[in-house]
Amino acid sequence: MxxxxxxxxxxxxxxxxxxxxxxxxxxxxKESASRPVENPRDVVEKMLNMPVDSKSLELLLSEDSRVSIVVDDATRQTPTKFILKILLKKLEKIRVKKKNIVMQIANGLHRLTTLEEKKKIFGMEILEKFEVHDNDTKNDQYQYFGETSKGTPLFFNKRVTSADLIVTIGMIKSHSFAGFTGGAKSILQGISNEKTVLSNHRFEFIEYPNGILGDAEKSMVRQDMEEAAKKLPVFIINVVLNDKNQIIDVVAGDVIGAHRKGVEAFKKMAEVFLxxxxxxxxxxxxxxxxxxxxxxxxxxxxxxxxxxxxxxxxxxxxxxxxxxxxxxxxxxxxxxxxxxxxxxxxxxxxxxxxxxxxxxxxxxxxxxxxxxxxxxxxxxxxxxxxxxxxxxxxxxxxxxxxxxxxxxxxxxxxxxxxxxxxxxxxx
Structure with missing residues (x-):
């Protein structure tokens, strides 16, 4: 048969x-853990009001605060436009000034984003209101934040680090050597220069089992990324998608604590055993x-x-x-x-x-x-x-x-x- x-x-x-x-x-x-949430907008708003291991945006920001919003590039299926509209409405309620908001794409060492890709990521409504920047490692300026305990020199995009709070929008799925995407990955490699990324992606960090898929704690690349991200005032908004690109979970808050909550949701769907x-x-x-x-x-x-x-x-x-x-x-x-x-x-x-x-x-x-x-x-x-x-x-x-x-x-x-x-x- x-x-x-x-x-x-x-x-x-x-x-x-x-x-x-x-x-x-x-x-x-697993189908039982892949079901989309009934009202994604309500879930995002709830997570912003009850972030993991973090104060809410209302307590972190004031009307004079400067905010950098860092989003995934075109290689991810993140519903950025949807989340951005909710986030910007929240910032408007806090009375954060539009001129104090920076829009940054976390493309790391990836090529620069095309106009068509920007339209897909942000939508014309947001593109008409804000200037959107790539992480251009050849032309941007970077601020030095010392080294990690593993010896990675930390150079982060000055356009982003000048803010009082960095809000990252990303998605969580498995990753070949960082364990999972999302969380600190928006910082290193997203807004880092080439020297920082290549040091973090060094041979011994990537070689199995130091580089591992599906284990955030054992991945040396992720350990290094998260130590780096802790140097900055980061607040994450990460979604977990199913294989139909529907939202099955949303997490917000601390770059490590919130990320792990999202990892748990992804693993419930993705972990299978033989x-x-x-x-x-x-x-x-x-x-x-x-x-x-x-x-x-x-x-x-x-x-x-x-x-x-x-x-x-x-x-x-x-x-x-x-x-x-x-x-x-x-x-x-x-x-x-x-x-x-x-x-x-x-x-x-x-x-x-x-x-x-x-x-x-x-x-x-x-x-x-x-x-x-x-x-x-x-x-x-x-x-x-x-x-x-x-x-x-x-x-x-x-x-x-x-x-x-x-x-x-x-x-x-x-x-x-x-x-x-x-x-x-x-x-």
């Missing part, structure tokens, strides 16, 4: 038939994975860098990802073209100063040493490049699965749908 599994990545789709004796699990977010490790796991690329290989690669973390990974050592990962924009990372191409051997790539990165996007090459090298990576993509040019790196590409997921079942008819298979909203672990 066969079970049908439908895979989606951007415009890339495939129906796969897997024998029920081989298919042990199809992992999806009784035994799998021989083969199919990972669906989802929306980020439909863009390029760099983004899709992070989907592999859900089977390799969680607290108790579900893939056997030297098991098989089939990554189903459209990758219509190709590789998406110069550093992957440069390092794997130069060194070929994943061990040599890791040796180079470990001995070198941190580089932008090195974490992608580091993850790929680590994955190739711990698993057999198979990529299913519609991008022919990318296939040729990946083959040169020693990565196998099949024409379809069905062909790949049939090939491995032919080698071992008792192979255990699991399918991970939408990895951004899952934290799979062994029981």
């Amino acid at each position: 066969f079970k049908i599994v439908e895979l989606f990545s951007g415009d890339f789709e495939e129906k796969v038939f897997i024998h029920s004796e081989n298919l042990k699990a199809i992992l999806i977010p 009784k035994e490790p799998m021989d083969l796991v199919v990972v669906e690329g989802g929306y980020p994975g439909s863009i390029n290989f760099y983004q899709a690669l992070f989907g592999c973390n859900v089977v390799l860098t969680t607290p108790k990974p579900v893939l056997k050592e030297n098991g098989i990962i089939i990554l189903f990802a459209q990758c219509k924009e190709g590789m998406g990372s110069d550093i992957i191409e440069e390092l794997f073209t130069t060194y070929r051997d994943p061990k040599k790539v890791l040796k180079y990165l470990k001995a070198s100063s941190p580089l932008p996007e090195q974490w992608a090459a580091q993850f790929l090298a680590s994955f190739l040493l711990r698993a057999r990576l198979i990529v299913i993509t519609s991008n022919t040019l990318l296939k040729d490049k990946l083959k040169n790196f020693g990565i196998t590409c099949f024409n379809s997921t069905q062909e790949a699965i049939d090939n491995f079942i032919a080698e071992n008819e008792k192979i255990n298979v699991a399918v991970i749908k939408n990895p951004d909203f899952l934290i799979p672990n062994l029981e």
Whole structure:
């Protein structure tokens, strides 16, 4: 008896038939914990009035206060426009002057935001009232706040740090090496300069298990981020979304305390467990994975860098990802073209100063040493490049699965749908 599994990545789709004796699990977010709140506006307002481990905005601000509002860039699905309208109404009630409000995008080292992206994030009503700024590491000025206990030099955008209160709007989901998004991540890396971000993203912090998915306490990157964020007067507003981008929870208040409340809500939806490790796991690329290989690669973390990974050592990962924009990372191409051997790539990165996007090459090298990576993509040019790196590409997921079942008819298979909203672990 066969079970049908439908895979989606951007415009890339495939129906796969897997024998029920081989298919042990199809992992999806828990439906019972994924239900959207009935009235999101009421929930946001309630959280602003009853923040976690923090005074309310009315007690933190006065009519003469300066406020920096820091929001996610276009790489997140955060309902920024919706939350901003509620926040601005609250600030107006407190009589905070419009001229004392700064709008800042927390794009960190990401590219600058386009006008169309700003329209999508803020809406025209807000764009017409406020000037919106990117974190432009080449042209902005940064204020030095010393070092963290781990030696990260802290340079934060002066435009933001001049405020009496920094309100960050973000979303909480799992993250490949910071445990989760949201919280302090809006500060480091959101409004930091390159030196700060690269120091925080150094090789040893990212290497598993120091860099871990789904554990905020054990992630060295997050520990460093949160120590950094505590240098500033930060008040967070973070949402938890389900895989349909509906709000299932809202938290507000302290950059650590409120964040952990949101993490709890996300984990109730995202944590799933298997009784035994799998021989083969199919990972669906989802929306980020439909863009390029760099983004899709992070989907592999859900089977390799969680607290108790579900893939056997030297098991098989089939990554189903459209990758219509190709590789998406110069550093992957440069390092794997130069060194070929994943061990040599890791040796180079470990001995070198941190580089932008090195974490992608580091993850790929680590994955190739711990698993057999198979990529299913519609991008022919990318296939040729990946083959040169020693990565196998099949024409379809069905062909790949049939090939491995032919080698071992008792192979255990699991399918991970939408990895951004899952934290799979062994029981």
